[in-house]
Amino acid sequence: MSRILGSIMGKEGTCDVWEDDDGRVYFNADGKIDADGANGQSGAPPAYKEDDTGSDFLANGGMARVNGKVICKKEWARDVVILGSDNEPRVFPGGVIASMTWYRSPGKRADDPFAYVDAETVPYVVVPPLIVQATAGVVRGCKARITFNGRSVDCVVADKSGFTSIGEMSIAAARALHINASPRSGGVSSTDVFFELWPGIAAPGYMLQPS
Known part of the structure; x- marks a missing residue:
């Protein structure tokens, strides 16, 4: 049996999120591309650069x-990138502006660009707050x-989105699915992407991190 956890009204319309009796959560949505956490760990382009030549637009x-100078034009940007002492994006060697994911490697400092999950090399899912709030099992790292x-x-599950955003994946996940993986121009606009997650069950190589 399945039940509706809730519905999210986004730009693409309403998305119903379902949960099975065994705890599996699933939904159909579009497929936006998330570059967060890509900070040059693998030698691939970082998500953001000071001169706006990263894989994603600064905007x-x-x-x-x-x-x-690069500044936080939107207040929520301060939850996306590592900040300097002036409370604006910190610029790392090579002009990299390091972005963060919700999941952080245990034991690593919050201001370490390599503490976060690399969107270029790790297939990950971005979840809306509804799923985090409505499920009994731990979602981060599942x-x-x-x-x-x-x-x-x-x-x-390595990142969390805003309240009206659903259907988002890392660059590496998009590549594996043969989807245009560019954060600037890629993704899938139709709601034909099927997402499943298992709160409370850690993904191989990761730890569950309670909110």
Whole structure:
């Protein structure tokens, strides 16, 4: 048996989130691309760079260049990137502006760019707050899967979105599904992407991290 955990009204319409008796959570949604956590760990392009040549636009991270300096144009950007002493995005060597994921590697400092899950190399799912709030099992670090056009990829829940956003995956997850993985121009606009997650069951190599 399944029950509706709740519904999310987003730009793409209303998405119903379901839960089975065994705790599996699932929904169909679009497939936006998340670059957060990609900070050059693998030698691939970081999500954000000071000169806006990263894999994603500074604007998508709530930032802007003003008088040659990158600032947080949106207040929520301060939850996306590592900040400097001036409470604005900190610039790391190579012009990298390090972005964070909800999941942080145990034992690593919050200001360490390599403490976060690399969107370039790790297939991960981004979940809305509704799922975190409505499920009994721990969601951060749990096992997940995405299916699209007959292909599936196993993932970890590594990031959290806003209240009206649903259907989001890392660059690596999109590549595995043969989806255009560019955070600037890729993704799937139709609601044909199937997401599953198992709160309370850790993804291989990860730990459950209670909220």
